[in-house]
Amino acid sequence: MYVAVKGGERAIDNAHAWLAEERRGDPAVPELTVAQIREQMALAVNRVMTEGSLYDPDLAALAIKQSRGDLIEAIFLIRAYRTTLPRFGSSAPVNTADMACERRISATFKDAPGGQVLGPTFDYTHRLLDFKLAADGEAPVAPEGEARQEPTPHITGFLSREALIQTEEESDEIPPDLTREPMELPAARALRLQALTRGDEGFVLGLAYSTQRGYARNHAFVGELRIGSVAVEMEIPELGFAIEIGEITVTECESVNQFKGSKTEPPQFTRGYGLVFGQTERKAISMALVDRALRWKELGEDDQGAPAQDEEFVLMHCDNIQATGFLEHIKLPHYVDFQSELELVRKLRRAAGADQAKEAAE
Amino acid sequence: MSDYNFAYLDEQTKRMIRRAILKGLAVPGYQVPFASREMPMPYGWGTGGVQVSAATLTPEDRFKVIDQGADDTTNAVSIRKFFERTAGVEVTEETSAATIIQTRHRIPEAGLSEDQILVYQVPIPEPLRFLEPRETETRKMHSLEEYGLMHVKLYEDISQHGAIATAYAYPVKVEGRYVMDPSPIPKFDNPKLADCPAIQLFGAGREQRIYALPPYTDVVSLDFEDHPFEASKADHSCDLCGALDSYLDEVITDDRGGRMFVCSDTDYCRTRQAKGHIGAQLAAKKEGAA
Numbered sequence: 001m002y003v004a005v006k007g008g009e010r011a012i013d014n015a016h017a018w019l020a021e022e023r024r025g026d027p028a029v030p031e032l033t034v035a036q037i038r039e040q041m042a043l044a045v046n047r048v049m050t051e052g053s054l055y056d057p058d059l060a061a062l063a064i065k066q067s068r069g070d071l072i073e074a075i076f077l078i079r080a081y082r083t084t085l086p087r088f089g090s091s092a093p094v095n096t097a098d099m100a101c102e103r104r105i106s107a108t109f110k111d112a113p114g115g116q117v118l119g120p121t122f123d124y125t126h127r128l129l130d131f132k133l134a135a136d137g138e139a140p141v142a143p144e145g146e147a148r149q150e151p152t153p154h155i156t157g158f159l160s161r162e163a164l165i166q167t168e169e170e171s172d173e174i175p176p177d178l179t180r181e182p183m184e185l186p187a188a189r190a191l192r193l194q195a196l197t198r199g200d201e202g203f204v205l206g207l208a209y210s211t212q213r214g215y216a217r218n219h220a221f222v223g224e225l226r227i228g229s230v231a232v233e234m235e236i237p238e239l240g241f242a243i244e245i246g247e248i249t250v251t252e253c254e255s256v257n258q259f260k261g262s263k264t265e266p267p268q269f270t271r272g273y274g275l276v277f278g279q280t281e282r283k284a285i286s287m288a289l290v291d292r293a294l295r296w297k298e299l300g301e302d303d304q305g306a307p308a309q310d311e312e313f314v315l316m317h318c319d320n321i322q323a324t325g326f327l328e329h330i331k332l333p334h335y336v337d338f339q340s341e342l343e344l345v346r347k348l349r350r351a352a353g354a355d356q357a358k359e360a361a362e
Numbered sequence: 363m364s365d366y367n368f369a370y371l372d373e374q375t376k377r378m379i380r381r382a383i384l385k386g387l388a389v390p391g392y393q394v395p396f397a398s399r400e401m402p403m404p405y406g407w408g409t410g411g412v413q414v415s416a417a418t419l420t421p422e423d424r425f426k427v428i429d430q431g432a433d434d435t436t437n438a439v440s441i442r443k444f445f446e447r448t449a450g451v452e453v454t455e456e457t458s459a460a461t462i463i464q465t466r467h468r469i470p471e472a473g474l475s476e477d478q479i480l481v482y483q484v485p486i487p488e489p490l491r492f493l494e495p496r497e498t499e500t501r502k503m504h505s506l507e508e509y510g511l512m513h514v515k516l517y518e519d520i521s522q523h524g525a526i527a528t529a530y531a532y533p534v535k536v537e538g539r540y541v542m543d544p545s546p547i548p549k550f551d552n553p554k555l556a557d558c559p560a561i562q563l564f565g566a567g568r569e570q571r572i573y574a575l576p577p578y579t580d581v582v583s584l585d586f587e588d589h590p591f592e593a594s595k596a597d598h599s600c601d602l603c604g605a606l607d608s609y610l611d612e613v614i615t616d617d618r619g620g621r622m623f624v625c626s627d628t629d630y631c632r633t634r635q636a637k638g639h640i641g642a643q644l645a646a647k648k649e650g651a652a
Contacts, residue, residue, distance in 0.1 A: 012439060080402040329405070333437070336431060336611070344527060
């Protein structure tokens with residue numbers, strides 16, 4: 001016979017203990033160190049920092065270790081930690097024109113000041129499993145060249161000079177912070193970009209891809225993709241000027257989009273923008289395409305009813321921590337709701353059965 | 363856990379949440395946007411309720427957590443443990459002894475009192491959400507008191523099924539003004555929302571909304587004159603305590619169609635059993651043993 005289930009607490013403790021054992025795996029295999037993850041799983045670390053909204057490679061690596069490589073779980077750990085941190089202030093905007101570029105490519109010009117720099121990319125590798133990696137422990141060494149000294153101006157700057165690309169209005173307005181204020185719609189572009197940077201890489205990629213396949217197609221070129229380190233400066237009230245507090249690596253993508261003009265705008269190129277932590281270029285490009293698709297209203301374009309144009313749809317569903325939480329919560333007990341549905345379905349079936357019996361009798 | 367503030371959240375955040383609660387109490391049934399924080403448990407696990415509880419708890423409080431009416435469901439255990447660790451408050455399973463009760467999907471069977479607060483975990487705070495997915499639209503509909511769509515939905519239910527086919531999260535109207543989602547409680551619980559001496563607070567973390575019912579608020583379940591609202595439950599008595607008036611869970615006991623019905627409110631059931639009430643199956647078992 002059923003007795004009310006007791007022992008939820010012990011079940012939870014045992015589940016946690018089992019999880020900890022599984023996380024470690026076979027103890028005969030050496031344990032991963034956080035430093036190993038940070039150095040050798042760098043792209044996973046970058047994704048966790050970007051979507052976790054916290055630039056800290058060591059903590060991101062720790063989160064990946066703790067989450068057994070489940071990156072969304074790792075992002076969640078970082079987010080939950082981040083909310084508890086005190087805020088000392090805001091940095092000055094980073095100047096990506098001064099970036100020390102490791103990689104910088106443009107798909108729109110064969111060459112431009114600063115040059116095309118491939119950097120450490122998978123782009124032209126042949127995707128053949130390298131079985132040697134399974135065996136040897138040799139540390140590869142890349143040939144070194146002279147560091148370039150000349151500046152690397154933004155590609156869109158050249159189009160700007162000819163007024164061929166839409167100008168972005170400068171603004172000193174403090175951008176809103178969706179981690180401190182409830183999201184209000186319609187959202188300003190700064191808020192949209194913030195949400196997209198934090199948004200799930202897969203979701204943003206899928207939306208960007210949909211624009212390429214005709215759901216609000218916006219003819220994107222990668223005007224420029226640059227990856228490198230930028231200085232972070234902060235205004236110190238006691239000093240009265242900004243000082244450099246550190247360096248971060250970011251990926252920036254500016255898309256250049258064909259635009260035939262609208263009722264309100266002349267024919268010109270338009271832009272989409274993506275900025276993320278670390279080398280995370282798939283996300284940065286995806287973000288730029290979705291950003292551009294979301295700008296249809298301001299550019300006087302038609303609403304084609306495409307998902308990527310729908311600000312509410314995109315912003316309310318791009319956060320993987322919200323999405324996974326709500327999706328997975330259906331694992332929690334729903335006995336009570338289900339019982340009420342059970343009663344309802346039984347009642348409706350009784351009523352339907354009675355109707356049928358009546359009809360048959362007639 | 364001295365690394366964290368009392369009840370986990372920092373005082374600034376609590377102040378922000380308390381403001382939203384006060385606004386919610388001032389405008390009963392209105393959904394107040396608030397800057398929900400990322401909590402150390404997932405969205406959908408009661409982050410809204412946890413934040414509201416954190417903002418209302420004081421060190422003198424006695425805290426009770428139920429999920430599906432029960433104190434011992436895994437998530438209720440987990441949330442209770444969270445506040446034991448971060449707030450060090452006294453916890454209880456006794457409904458009448460608790461000053462703050464956090465709940466998911468149920469209202470306790472025992473009547474509440476004026477010195478109690480009932481905190482609901484809310485997944486989708488918007489009663490119009492499944493009729494209109496856009497928040498921008500539903501906010502407009504609330505401000506214009508444009509609830510025709512909801513009445514049409516209920517009417518369509520009656521014309522198709524002969525009855526309103528909503529069994530839980532049954533919409534209510536608060537003080538003749540706002541249509542409100544009572545959270546996914548079974549409609550059996552709806553009458554307890556009205557005229558309740560306790561403060562009722564609703565927290566939706568992922569959706570960033572708080573709303574409230576001050577004590578003794580007028581709360582009416584939507585219905586039609588010729589199809590009045592009916593609070594329904596399984597047509598049985600509890601097999602453990604014999605209660606006829608409590609909401610019942612159905613438990614499958616074997617693979618031959620065997621089942622029993624037990625109170626979903628575990629404290630209610632235990633209290634009744636302690637007073638000597640006994641249900642059919644428990645009585646049969648005791649007889650068998652004797």
